[in-house]
Amino acid sequence: MLTITQDLYDRIVAHGRADHPDEACGVVAGPAGSDRPERFVPMLNAARSPTFYEFDSGDLLKLYRDLDDRDEEPVIVYHSHTATEAYPSRTDISYANEPGAHYVLVSTADTDEAGPFQFRSFRIVDGEVTEEEVTVVEAY
Template identity: 55%
Template sequence: MLTIERAIVDKIIAHARADHPDEACGIVAGPEGSDRPARFIPMTNAERSPTYHSFDNDEWFRVANEMFDNDEEMIVHYHSHTSTEAYPSRTDLDYLRSSLADPRVHRVIVSTQAPDEVEFRSYLLVDGEPVEEEVQIVESYG
C-alpha cells in the first residue's frame, strides 16, 4: 500500500494538469530505508510527448546526486497519461520489466484524459506483472 500526503498528491496532479497535453513525470523522494514519500521533485519530460516520457539526463544526474547527498531514495515515480486510463502502457511495462526498474518503487500514474476528473493509481511490479495497490492519502504522516 502506498501511503502519501494529500499535499504531495495535489502537487503531482497539478504538475500533470500543467504539462497536459504532454505527459508529466517526476519522483517523490524519501529518507533511505523509509516508505514515506516526502520530497516532491517534478522533472522535465525530455520527450515532450503526449504518449511517452523520459527524464532529462542532466536533470536526473543532478537530482540523483541531491538524493545521495540527502540520504534519500526514490519512493514514487510518477507520470501522467493524457488520453488513456491510469494503467501501465506497453511502454511502461517494458521499462518496469527492464533491469533498470527498482521493484520497491511505487509507480503512480495520473490520468488527465477527462478535464474535470483525475484518476490517481499506483502499481508495483510483482513477478513481472503490474499489480495495483491501495493508495491511502493522509493529511500528514504525524
C-alpha cells in the same frame, strides 16, 4: 499500499494538469528504507510528448546524486497519461527499474481544471504489475 499526504497528492495531480497535453513526470523522494514519500521533485519530460515520457539523462544524474547526498531514494515515480486510463503501458513496464518504488499514474484524459481524474499506484517488479491501494492523509 501507498500512503501519501494530501499536499503531495495535490502536487502530482497539478503537475499532470499543468503539463497537459504532454505527459508530466517526476519523483517523490523519501528517506532511504522508509517507504515514506516526502520531497516532491517534478522533472521535465525530455520527450515533450503526449504519449511518452522520458527523464533527461542529465537531470536524472543530478537527481540521483542529490538523492545520495540526502540519503534518500525514489519512493514514488510518477507520470501522467493524457489520453488513456491510469495504467502502465508496455513501455512504462519495460522502463520500470526501481523495484522498491510506487509507480503512480494520473490520467488527465477527459478532464478540465476541476473535472475528474484517475490517480492509481502500482508496484512493477520484473515486468509484473500489481495495483495497490492509495491512502491519502493530512500528515504523517
